[in-house]
Amino acid sequence: MSNAFETAVKTVRFLSVDGVEKASSGHPGTPMALAGIGVELFTRHLRYVPTEPGWPNRDRFVLSAGHASMLLYSLLHLAGYDLSLDDLKAFRQWGSKTPGHPEVGHTPGVETTTGPLGQGVGNAVGLALASKMMGARVNSPNDAIVDYRVFGIAGDGDLMEGVASEAASLAGHLGLDNLVLVYDDNKITIDGPTSLSFSEDVGKRFEAYGWYVQHVDGHHPAAVGKALDAAVAEPSRPSLIVARTHIAIGAPTKQDTSGAHGAPLGKDEVLGAKQKAEWPTEPFHVPAGASDLFRARVAENQKVLADWKGRVAKLGGPRAELWQKLSTRQVPASLLDELVTQVDGKADATRSLSAKLEQKVAELVPSLVGGSADLAESCKTTIKGSGEVKRGEHAGRNLAFGIREHAMGAICNGLALSGFFVPFGSTFLVFSDYMRPSVRLSALMGQPAIWVYTHDSVLLGEDGPTHQPIEHVAALRLIPNLDVVRPADGLECAVAWAHAISRTNAPTAMVLTRQKTPTLARAAGFDPRAILKGAYVLDDAADPDLVLIATGSEVGVAVEAKQLLGDSLRVRVVSAPCWEAFCRQPESDQRAVLGSGVPRVTLEAGRTSLWRGVTGEAGLAIGIDRFGASAPAERIADELGLTASKVAQAIRERFAGGPR
């Protein structure tokens, strides 16, 4: 180890320790252990230029073990990112650039938001896949525009999580040789030694997935460097480097203990560690020369960047055009109009109507890629005329995620984080639960992912309660920053896609039926842009007695119920495909749709809980507050009160003097 290297390692180690100490909160042990690997990566392997953190072909570094955030912040500071020593001192404080866990978009150089374990592994797989897929689109022989590599660090917790297992299996299947994951094998978790619960052979498991696995001493920089070189050189497999490390290395009494995992070391222990390392005791000490190796690396990288810019500038013809479209995720301004012209008015399941529109979106937006968790046939999300992404064949737009919903979520997030793609992932709505942590992260990170969920109610029928969503639409609506769109017919599907694609800084969930829904009749001259507001008057009545608000497959039922009620109760039918969008409209616009002082009835084949805020006690929320049942859809609709006649009857009983 050179002096300069050792100085850098110690600087990272003690900046991390001091940051946690000052915050009186955080995880010091892992940054201490990983400082050497971090410095090795940032000074000898990673391609990055801190002044251009958005360089599209930079290598991506993913700290899946996000609790070791001070490691990342210390490295980014030394590397020259816009992250000052004062920023490090503000670790875990309100408004600082250095939150408890790394947050993408918040801190330059942070590539993804990590902390919920295992997610970073999935993100890394998605980022690596994006590099391959972009390369297949815009590179030509001897002229690589996108060929970045992805380096990640994962801990025991990451690799115990199922989402990481799923993602690793798929990465092996796809042979993502541009992915290098360092496994911080420190034998310690929060509750104690890993031997409490974790005795599997991780290396062998990753070999079974098809990875190239190496074992090294994580505190031997030359060995780590050699393994990283071999991993980068590996021509056909993703790499796992099992690095045996010692948590809180150098701490006099806490090294190799869980005591150093999730709490500050404490004054005496910090002092002892610094003395042992012959390090000044003053906090946040950065000696002269601590950045030297980083600076040298950045200087090299700057040449790589200049060279890359030259190559991009020379792009011409269709490649230049494609590069432009993909690197900006370009969406034509005419998209909504183009989609609307696709709508032929034929009635069908919204999953099928959506499928047709998706083809048009795919044609107009080359960034759209995606796939299904083994339900492509049922969700109907395959992009036609385009191939499947496979090992060594990355030009396609369709991804087969296998029966791995959670990894699908985390990998789609990685695809989005690349900056090149608008990914979609599809499965049955009930299985949104399997990927919920990734959906939440897409919303927290503000990524333009599109989650396509079909079979959206008990009306999927015979599969029964295990497959019938009841609470899922509502549960998705609870996630901040996620828009949930449940279109009722072809036109609403067109607007739903336009809406989803327009959300460049936030994800959208599309909620679609298995069963056929009717095409809604709309007044002549109806402007589809009204649908973009989230809710609109579909079928009005003069001086209405009540407003009936429905979504998706229940809008047609509402229209029919209105007809059954005839003149006895004058009903305004409101279609509400996206309640979140509606709530963002000016209050006056909301009033124009919902009326004032008119009782409200809501109708949706799912939990009524959220709708009760709309109906108040004066209104009526019709829905399902129990688990479903296995039977043909018609029978279920009747038994659970979702037919037009049952709905009309419920309304009559509530509002026309019938029994309450």
Place this chain on the structure above:
Amino acid sequence: MSNAFETAVKTVRFLSVDGVEKASSGHPGTPMALAGIGVELFTRHLRYVPTEPGWPNRDRFVLSAGHASMLLYSLLHLAGYDLSLDDLKAFRQWGSKTPGHPEVGHTPGVETTTGPLGQGVGNAVGLALASKMMGARVNSPNDAIVDYRVFGIAGDGDLMEGVASEAASLAGHLGLDNLVLVYDDNKITIDGPTSLSFSEDVGKRFEAYGWYVQHVDGHHPAAVGKALDAAVAEPSRPSLIVARTHIAIGAPTKQDTSGAHGAPLGKDEVLGAKQKAEWPTEPFHVPAGASDLFRARVAENQKVLADWKGRVAKLGGPRAELWQKLSTRQVPASLLDELVTQVDGKADATRSLSAKLEQKVAELVPSLVGGSADLAESCKTTIKGSGEVKRGEHAGRNLAFGIREHAMGAICNGLALSGFFVPFGSTFLVFSDYMRPSVRLSALMGQPAIWVYTHDSVLLGEDGPTHQPIEHVAALRLIPNLDVVRPADGLECAVAWAHAISRTNAPTAMVLTRQKTPTLARAAGFDPRAILKGAYVLDDAADPDLVLIATGSEVGVAVEAKQLLGDSLRVRVVSAPCWEAFCRQPESDQRAVLGSGVPRVTLEAGRTSLWRGVTGEAGLAIGIDRFGASAPAERIADELGLTASKVAQAIRERFAGGPR
């Protein structure tokens, strides 16, 4: 293959095919492929007596690939369970005993509800663990009262799911040699060949987990039988039998195709398959002798049962008492009173208050066992004075699940399904998302699981938005049949535990703070049973101007806000630890708490969406409708309007003529 065996196999195969055909819906291919393995299991390996489906020491059969439900129903019918041919003919019909996916409690002989993939593997691990844990409690040398084995069947989909990976890793760690999993390796999923997305070496992966792995031809009964015998004889490891099978074996054109996976074969294909098998074409044909091998097996099993009953009858002393308590999951009638006497009135975090009470529950209810997903220290859920369950040591009550929340959920469900245990599983509330599919299944199955979620709001502080639940309390409340309890102080924690333990047919989520909460002042003579109603008047006002409803850590804030408002606005404070329980009270009781015509304000450090149904437009829902931030808790509380003064201010502005 004997004639009798072959007849049984064909009967199962075609009953399954005919069931799917009649329902015009379902999955025929897998039952066809697995008929042989199923008959082998039910006629030569499983210990069961159909007339006593609740025999506590029966072997458990778990069909994790629940979509192959007709396989299970056909086997149960032939074995002599209370499941008639007419029941099979009513496959997937409203109210039938044969729903689309197997449902425990609905069909005799069904041990768990499966369909959501991977869950059954986790349930099987939990059931096997329960057998070991019960054995360690009630067996003596040469006198086994509980030593049942668990046999499961899992498909590709199950083994791709992360939850199964997590559970398998833990099963290997714990050396559950009483668990035998048959992997239906048919190379086909719904979307096509597994080669689309799944090329890992599953056997090698399970070896890495520490399993004993065998490979067999799944259509060679003798080989399957030999492998099952070897698996049962394996003394220290769980077993995986990789059985190569052919989906829809014998179907003339659909064998080995995904076309046979999720849709009826169709008339011609059924005819062809039957002709090829020399089988009568009439549907639901059960030839004489089809049940012979089953009957012979049951006769043997009846002897085993009689012998077992004899041993149980002879139990005496403490073993008999323990057996009685565990096999009935006995809870003393005095539990609530005993817990209440534990409450010393000292203020603390509700996670700490809960921890003390949990110790008392553990003392009084031997069935209580559980653990944490590597957050035992933070969630404080360790049962003191009891050991950790380890490989070969199963007498303890504490389980280290590792960083595997999803498997924790599925394994706890298995522990509950054993009938012996009331399991708890703990993690941070934000990670309830990781295990949500299992929580949902605990509710659907009506199992008495207790989900302990701590760090229940943004007030956990510095860990930041990745760790701060916003929508999670509301999202859990949306799951039908799950009660969510968020206690405010020690007394409410005592009632929360009594409530959770009393729910023998449904799960409960306990939602607890990281930070200290004040002890609430209550009127002299306050009856803690009032808390059991879910919401109660904590601090009343004469002729109140408004009712302020709060939960958990916000109840103390509400009381303080009331004091700040003084006489300017007379506030009734309602504490609402369990809204689901409150909604089950008679309307008159609800009115007595909430009043009539008095504006309502709700206060909870999370999403306001559900509360808007309580407040209506006339009221005010105070909460958090954005993601959190990394900072010390006090700062967050102030920034997000959760301090008493900010709450009082918001109320004043809304109700006392201030700016709206």
